[in-house]
Amino acid sequence: MTDVSAPHAAAARPRWDIRQVPGIGGLGLGIAAAVLILTWVGSDGYRQTLVTASVTYALIALGMYVPYLMAGSLSMAYSAYAGIGGYAVGLISTRTDLPLLLAWIAGPIVAAVIAVLLGLATRRLSGFFLAAVTLLFGMAFTAFLIDGERLTGGSGGVGNLRPLRLFGWMPSHYQVVVGSVIVVCVVAFLLDRLRLSPWGVIVRTMRDAPRAVEAAGVRVPMMNLVALALGAAIAAVGGGLFAYSAGSITPDTFTLNIVFLAIFMPLIGGSGTPWGAVAGAVLAVELTLNFPAIQASGTLLLALGVLVIMLVAPKGVIGYADKLRRRAMTLPRRRRTGG
Amino acid sequence: MTDLQLWLSAMEMGCFFGMLALAYYLVQVGAGFFNFAIGPYAMMGGLCTSWLVIEYDLGVWPAAGIAVAVTLLLAAGTELGVVRPVQRRSGGGELPALVAVAAVLFTIQQIAGYLFGHPTLPGQSLATFDPLPIGGIVVQPSSLLLIVVTVLTFGVTAVWIRATRTGRLLRAVGDSKQAASLLGLPVNRIRLVAFLAAGFLAAVAGLLFAPKAGVHSLSGLHWSLSGFLAVVIGGTGSVWAPLFGGMLLGLVEVFLPYYFGGQSHVYGMLLIALLFFAFRPQGLFVRTVRA
Numbered sequence: 291m292t293d294v295s296a297p298h299a300a301a302a303r304p305r306w307d308i309r310q311v312p313g314i315g316g317l318g319l320g321i322a323a324a325v326l327i328l329t330w331v332g333s334d335g336y337r338q339t340l341v342t343a344s345v346t347y348a349l350i351a352l353g354m355y356v357p358y359l360m361a362g363s364l365s366m367a368y369s370a371y372a373g374i375g376g377y378a379v380g381l382i383s384t385r386t387d388l389p390l391l392l393a394w395i396a397g398p399i400v401a402a403v404i405a406v407l408l409g410l411a412t413r414r415l416s417g418f419f420l421a422a423v424t425l426l427f428g429m430a431f432t433a434f435l436i437d438g439e440r441l442t443g444g445s446g447g448v449g450n451l452r453p454l455r456l457f458g459w460m461p462s463h464y465q466v467v468v469g470s471v472i473v474v475c476v477v478a479f480l481l482d483r484l485r486l487s488p489w490g491v492i493v494r495t496m497r498d499a500p501r502a503v504e505a506a507g508v509r510v511p512m513m514n515l516v517a518l519a520l521g522a523a524i525a526a527v528g529g530g531l532f533a534y535s536a537g538s539i540t541p542d543t544f545t546l547n548i549v550f551l552a553i554f555m556p557l558i559g560g561s562g563t564p565w566g567a568v569a570g571a572v573l574a575v576e577l578t579l580n581f582p583a584i585q586a587s588g589t590l591l592l593a594l595g596v597l598v599i600m601l602v603a604p605k606g607v608i609g610y611a612d613k614l615r616r617r618a619m620t621l622p623r624r625r626r627t628g629g
Numbered sequence: 630m631t632d633l634q635l636w637l638s639a640m641e642m643g644c645f646f647g648m649l650a651l652a653y654y655l656v657q658v659g660a661g662f663f664n665f666a667i668g669p670y671a672m673m674g675g676l677c678t679s680w681l682v683i684e685y686d687l688g689v690w691p692a693a694g695i696a697v698a699v700t701l702l703l704a705a706g707t708e709l710g711v712v713r714p715v716q717r718r719s720g721g722g723e724l725p726a727l728v729a730v731a732a733v734l735f736t737i738q739q740i741a742g743y744l745f746g747h748p749t750l751p752g753q754s755l756a757t758f759d760p761l762p763i764g765g766i767v768v769q770p771s772s773l774l775l776i777v778v779t780v781l782t783f784g785v786t787a788v789w790i791r792a793t794r795t796g797r798l799l800r801a802v803g804d805s806k807q808a809a810s811l812l813g814l815p816v817n818r819i820r821l822v823a824f825l826a827a828g829f830l831a832a833v834a835g836l837l838f839a840p841k842a843g844v845h846s847l848s849g850l851h852w853s854l855s856g857f858l859a860v861v862i863g864g865t866g867s868v869w870a871p872l873f874g875g876m877l878l879g880l881v882e883v884f885l886p887y888y889f890g891g892q893s894h895v896y897g898m899l900l901i902a903l904l905f906f907a908f909r910p911q912g913l914f915v916r917t918v919r920a
Binding site for chain 1: 663665710711714715718723724725727728729731732733735736739740742743850851854857858861891892895896898899902903906907910
């Protein structure tokens with residue numbers, strides 16, 4: 291009697307094990323890397339700038355992750371979304387007396403609304419057509435920033451942002467850097483969970499077999515719009531962080547260059563998990579900004595590296611490391627059984 | 630819209646976009662694929678020529694020859710080194726090929742920036758006769774050359790694609806890759822021919838258009854988009870359709886800024902793209918097949 295009911299009881303009330311939480315491994319590694327990076331940074335102003343740039347790149351790449359790698363549609367308007375986030379911070383800071391924190395709520399919402407409108411206008415497009423229209427939208431947005439002088443300050447942009455104040459507490463620059471790293475870790479972890487959630491599974495199936503998903507009663511265009519809005523909002527958060535740390539924002543802050551880099555970051559890091567986008571962002575900043583000797587050719591190295599990775603290791607650095615880890619783990623086992 | 634000089638300018642733009650669109654068209658017909666690296670090919674053709682002439686005092690013709698050869702190498706590299714392996718691995722998916730060609734576009738821009746520097750170089754004109762006054766306007770030799778070469782190119786391409794063996798093979802492979810390979814046609818070689826022809830056209834277009842506004846290592850992306858729009862507007866129904874699309878786009882690029890100022894052609898291009906992609910994604914000229 292007891293030996294029959296025991297497995298039942300165990301199944302009904304399993305022991306809670308932290309290793310069973312989906313995505314926890316990535317979070318652990320991510321936090322470890324973040325702590326290492328933050329101790330390396332310390333109070334060095336230049337290194338803080340590097341981390342801010344990495345954080346911004348990572349958030350833009352994470353924003354693209356949802357529609358691009360989960361839903362499989364390449365929207366390239368992310369320079370505009372990041373710009374909206376940045377200008378939200380700039381305009382609320384200089385034109386109004388509202389609390390600055392509001393910018394990180396308003397910016398992502400505006401970016402999401404624009405993404406939905408653009409998504410509605412392009413809902414029948416995919417592949418090359420979608421990429422072309424969204425690229426043109428990014429260009430038109432830059433033109434609008436330069437033209438709309440009364441609203442956006444023209445080509446000079448918005449400068450002299452006031453410091454953040456959270457309920458009377460004014461965080462130092464280093465604290466802002468730490469906070470933004472935490473934001474990246476949280477967003478990457480949540481996206482990893484989202485990828486494994488039922489919603490994420492539907493979106494990823496939609497990428498491979500849209501008709502089957504449609505036939506199963508899921509409204510594919512609606513899911514696509516939600517993915518686009520979510521991505522735009524995340525990118526806007528990144529744009530806001532960058533504008534705040536730099537203290538100013540101009541139409542040249544977020545160019546199409548960043549969009550191309552953001553497409554490549556998940557490929558470099560590994561497209562299997564959102565943490566790949568973060569790893570790719572850190573690598574991209576290291577290559578393009580940090581090494582003075584190769585700074586001129588850093589972007590070229592990155593571009594060539596992307597081509598090589600696409601041809602040799604399609605799962606990126608994390609995928610390659612995972613393969614090595616698996617091989618290393620099976621090696622002793624094989625020796626034990628085979629020897 | 631009575632200023633003839635503006636019409637000439639629009640025609641030059643139209644010819645340039647038409648040539649780029651023809652390059653897109655050839656790759657589209659032969660490989661069923663939009664090669665977004667066409668703009669950077671054109672940039673390479675123009676920038677490499679100018680750089681060789683300015684840095685090494687080379688004659689314009691040998692410099693242009695070298696630039697075209699380099700571009701042909703790039704085009705062959707795109708097909709053999711990147712697009713073909715990526716497409717083979719990914720099966721029929723469009724996204725991997727798109728990302729691959731975006732990487733190629735970005736890489737060519739970076740290589741050009743690294744080799745030739747970042748300032749805008751003036752274009753070098755292949756023709757050196759005096760400007761011609763025609764009906765109250767002055768036609769620069771470079772403009773005349775661009776227009777004449779464009780018309781000739783379209784004529785030759787139309788004959789080539791209709792009458793020659795390679796042209797017929799190109800269309801056969803484009804119509805159905807499976808059927809063509811079942812029949813034992815050299816699919817891979819034909820695809821390579823399409824890429825090489827596109828690279829050649831783009832390089833020539835780029836070096837002929839460069840005298841108009843100079844050329845910069847980042848010009849390629851804008852040119853890619855313009856050529857793509859031109860081929861989408863024109864459609865792929867006839868060899869001349871890309872020229873028509875290019876001319877229409879040239880008018881937009883010239884007359885919108887003239888009447889509405891500054892950046893309005895960017896908005897105009899976005900609007901045209903949205904309208905065409907939404908309502909007539911197959912373009913104006915469509916090949917009708919009898920059922």
